[in-house]
Amino acid sequence: MTATLIGFCSWLESTAPSQVVQNVGWIIPTVQTVHILCVAIVFSSAVLVDLRLLRLLGRDVPLPAVARRYLPTTWPVLLVLMITGGVLIVGEPRRSLLNSTFYIKMALLAVAIVMTLGLQRSLRASPNFWELTAARRAAAGIAAAASMLVWCGIIFAGRWIAYTSTG
């Protein structure tokens, strides 16, 4: 498995697009800047909704309205994140593909996506779903705290890729 992956990285590094990313100095910092700006949008959106779920912020606005304001943005911005992240991988495949921190980041991202989808679907099915009973309010609070931790974990892992890469 690892041998195949190393072979894949070597092949990717030798392709023309990878060569361009490697040799044109401004591409990586520019793409990283766009990537971080997109992380800022997705992460802030999630935290604003999570803080509303915890009843710590924006209590004068109903939860479904806060979710409708911020969560839909997640999906197009996530697409930009995948494209910019893809460019960074093409430029330096070993830095991430041979780095366990990268896979931790992707696993946490999968959790965050499932949680966001779950929240959107539950609110679409029943706008006051998370406010009906005390148990649901408690569950919503726990899920919100977990969501913020998962997103912080994604950013931690993202920064740590630079320190754990061996390639």
Added chain:
Amino acid sequence: MMATLQELIAYLAQSAWADSIRENEFLFPLLESVHVIAICLVIGTVLALDLRLLGLASVNRSVTSVARGILPLTWGAFALAVVSGGLLFISNASHYLANRYFDAKICLIGIAGLNMVIFHLGGAKDRWHWESERRLPTKARLAGGVSILVWLAVVAGARWIGFTM
């Protein structure tokens, strides 16, 4: 004033904290991660408010209502960004000060602050008359537009520091 600032920076750069951050291989990336989390929250939340000023989002709510649901998080995150950024800075103060992208970033944050103060104390003084309109006066849209551009430049400057240190 400048001399005092220089003395303070020199004092902090020689402190035990600065030594620890320099020498502990775990502490620097940890502070960086906290810093990235904090600046992401600052920029994402400021952007949400700027989009309201520009009339591109949350247009059915007043500016004050949108700000109240966002700014406590912005300021908390900004405080965290200043503390984590300050600790990163004192670990290598002279190199950061000599880096023009670092200097540009600090100036840009100053401009973002100035833009906010001018809008808050000047343009927004009579906001009770217009803040619930979908399309806000030019001064409000200008403040929102300038804010977005300046914060974009702050992130670009920040990223370039990493490639030029």
